[in-house]
Amino acid sequence: MHQLGSRSIEEPPRVKIGYVGGGSQGWAHTLINDLAQCGDVAGSVALYDVDHAAATKNAELGNRVVEREDADGDWTFEAYRELDDALADADFVVCSIQDPPAETFVHDIDVPKEYGIHQPVADTVGPGGILRSMRAIPQYREIAATVREQCPDAWVVNYTNPMTVCTRTLYEEYPDINAIGLCHEVFKFQEQFADIAERYVDEAEDVAREEIHVTVKGINHFTWIDEARWRDTDLFGYLEAELEEHKPLKDFDPGSMADASYWVNNYNVAFDLYDRFGLLGAAGDRHLVEFVPWYLQLDDPGDLHRWGIRFTPSSARLPDDDGPTQTERYLSDNEAFEFYESGEEAVDIFRALLGLEPVETHLNYPNEGQIAGLPEGAVVETNALLTGDNVSPLATGSLPREIRSMVMTHVNNQETLVEAGFEGNLDRAFRAFLNDPLVSIERDAAADLFAELVDRERDYLEAWDLEDADVLATSR
Numbered sequence: 001m002h003q004l005g006s007r008s009i010e011e012p013p014r015v016k017i018g019y020v021g022g023g024s025q026g027w028a029h030t031l032i033n034d035l036a037q038c039g040d041v042a043g044s045v046a047l048y049d050v051d052h053a054a055a056t057k058n059a060e061l062g063n064r065v066v067e068r069e070d071a072d073g074d075w076t077f078e079a080y081r082e083l084d085d086a087l088a089d090a091d092f093v094v095c096s097i098q099d100p101p102a103e104t105f106v107h108d109i110d111v112p113k114e115y116g117i118h119q120p121v122a123d124t125v126g127p128g129g130i131l132r133s134m135r136a137i138p139q140y141r142e143i144a145a146t147v148r149e150q151c152p153d154a155w156v157v158n159y160t161n162p163m164t165v166c167t168r169t170l171y172e173e174y175p176d177i178n179a180i181g182l183c184h185e186v187f188k189f190q191e192q193f194a195d196i197a198e199r200y201v202d203e204a205e206d207v208a209r210e211e212i213h214v215t216v217k218g219i220n221h222f223t224w225i226d227e228a229r230w231r232d233t234d235l236f237g238y239l240e241a242e243l244e245e246h247k248p249l250k251d252f253d254p255g256s257m258a259d260a261s262y263w264v265n266n267y268n269v270a271f272d273l274y275d276r277f278g279l280l281g282a283a284g285d286r287h288l289v290e291f292v293p294w295y296l297q298l299d300d301p302g303d304l305h306r307w308g309i310r311f312t313p314s315s316a317r318l319p320d321d322d323g324p325t326q327t328e329r330y331l332s333d334n335e336a337f338e339f340y341e342s343g344e345e346a347v348d349i350f351r352a353l354l355g356l357e358p359v360e361t362h363l364n365y366p367n368e369g370q371i372a373g374l375p376e377g378a379v380v381e382t383n384a385l386l387t388g389d390n391v392s393p394l395a396t397g398s399l400p401r402e403i404r405s406m407v408m409t410h411v412n413n414q415e416t417l418v419e420a421g422f423e424g425n426l427d428r429a430f431r432a433f434l435n436d437p438l439v440s441i442e443r444d445a446a447a448d449l450f451a452e453l454v455d456r457e458r459d460y461l462e463a464w465d466l467e468d469a470d471v472l473a474t475s476r
Contacts (some may be wrong), residue, residue, distance in 0.1 A: 010396035012074070013354050015043040018090035018151070020097060022047025022079065023054025023327045025319075027096035027159050032062045032077075034340065034347040035337060039072035047079045048086035055079035057327045065337055083146050090151040092350055095143060095166070096159040097246060106314040107456045108132065115441055115449045118301050120286040120311050123161040124221045125255055125410055129290070130417065131453050133165040134429055135465055138463035140166050141423055144173035147235055155389075157182055157346055158364075164414050165262055167364050168379045171302030172418055179219075180349075180362030180391060182218055185283040190214060190227075197230040200238050204230060208267035214282070216362040216383055217371050217396040218407055219414075221287035222451055223362075223381045224279040224399065246271035249306045257305045258351060262316050266308030269295060277403055284307050291410060293437040333471075358387035365393050372398040378411050388405070409437065426454065426469035447475035 007027050024026055035045070045062060051053035062077030080086035087093060095155070099105075108128035109119060122128025144201055147154055147170075156179035167181040176383035187209060208229060215227035225317050226237040246268045257264075265284040273281035273288065281288045286309055288449070289295035298304060301311060312358040319325075329335040345472060352359040363384050367374050370382045382395040413432040420428035433439060451472050454461060466472060 009175065012040050012042045014150075015041060015091040015350070016045065016089060017044055017350075018087040018093045018154070019047045020083065020095045021049055021092065021160070022058055022086075023051040024058070024096050024098075025054075027094075028058045028310075029061075029326065029330075030344055031094065031346065032065055032325055033337075034069075034338060034342055034344065035062075035222075036073045036077050037072040038347050038351075039074075040082075040356060041078075041347070041354065042074035042089040046086040046090065047077060048081075048083050049079075052079060052081055054325070054327070057325075057331060061327055061330055061337070062367045064331070068258075070339065085401040086152055087146050087150040087283050088155070090154045093124065093143075093147060093151065093154050093156040094159070094346065095140075095156065097134075097139065098160070098340065101314075101317045101319070104131070104457055104460060105317045108319070109312075109314040111453055111456065112449060115445055116188045117438055117441065117449075118296055118304070118311055119290060119438065120216065120304070120309055121290060121313075122153055123450075124163070124287060124290065125413070125448065126290050126436060127433070127453060129162050129434050130413075130429070130436060131457060133162050133414075133417045134421065134464065135457065136160065136162065136166050136416045136458045137169050137418065140169040141173045141422075142171045144177055144179075147177055148174040152176070154178065155180070155350075157349065159183075161385070162414075163364055164379045165417055168414065168418050169421065171366055171379075172422060178383075178391075178415030181381075182234050182345065182349075183362075183364065183381070184344060185221065185287065186216055186223060186225075186362050188267075188284070189225060189270075189280065190266070193228045193230070193235050196235050196238050196242065197233065200235075200241070201230065201233050201317065201356075214362075214383075215396055216282060216381060217399060218381055218403075219379070219410060220364050220381050221283045222407060222410060223280045224289040224403060226246065226279045226396075230405070236280075239271070239280060244282060244365070248272070249308075255302075255315070257310055257312055259307075260310055260405050262310050263410070264308065264310060267309045269309070272307075274278060279400065279403060290438060291400070293440055296438065297440065302426045311369075334440070352386040354390075355388040358385060360394075361383050363391075365391060369395055370395050374399075374407070374411060375415070378415060409435070419462075424465040426464050426466060427471055429464075430471040444475070447471050451475040 047055040056079040057075040059079040112127040158181045164183045170179045190209040190212040193212045198206040269285035270281040330337045367380045385392045416432040
């Protein structure tokens, strides 16, 4: 590990970042962008991906970007074929991985639909989230074991969904790991509160997201806000005045959203949860509705449009195989790589943990009492202070009983999935599947659905004991 005390003031600390999923066409580009604009930390980025060619191209892109005259960062990028080599002596590890969507994500969305279960996202809970968890647990066990052997003191930053299960798996495999999960959903609510401040508070002008302090409590994608402040002004009380603009449409044409983005979020569900429970749901509506099934128990899937949400078809999850990747377009100069403000906090967190500048943000971390009433050790999402090689979760109190009850259902399912993953016990995983609120179908149909999903993704579930699973034997 780099020792801050050994450097002079003029020299930036030099670190190694190991990147798992280094062939990414999204998060990897964001990291390249942010590091190239970071001048007070320097070092190397070791990219690892099962698609080594994609990681190699990202390394070429990263080196090309940081060599530009308008880049401030002093970084080198290199692709590695072995995970051990990429993580050896790393100070930080970033994880953003994805199984091939055509062989996994498509099934996660399309097969449950045949059983009447519709999922806008399908990556955190519900049938899609559970299957994605089952694929991720063995992979994250391997990552944690490699960290234990190659860089035991490194800080691991996870971006992969299902966020809670992936982060929880890291700690279950290697209890002494230093790991956090980052998600940008709450940022959008800080932006909304910044807009509220500008409209309701006389002295508020050009309020930045970073000026808004929100108290966050819950689990990833089922997070809640019960306090929002700008300087000394309480903004939470202004939510009542905003409710009318976020009512579901009573008279609507299901085809009226045909041209809307698949990823659209109007936050009508977030405000409806506030109206019903007194706390603001702090994730995009597409995520929130998968935790509370009454929004998705529809005779006509088009009825979801009244909440300002579209279902994302499986086709939208597929990469464009007809043309070059985003990295290839950058490298061929067919599209310029332009610097931008990403809004992501990974580099700020690196700086904070190196002792350069503290950061207070929200993150996913094992519960040490920061949310009273939720199990110790379960991964929860709250505010935390990061500074000098330390993460200090900030206590938020408890959730109201009725919200805690909803959250606990998913905490218990996630804990059950992690236990099942470490045992390779498919029948235990089915218990979580059957207990998921979205699986609101008859028990035998649920068993058939589970078995069909497992059968379609056997190649990605090799770590599970499929042959001894009663649910597979009795579901047909």
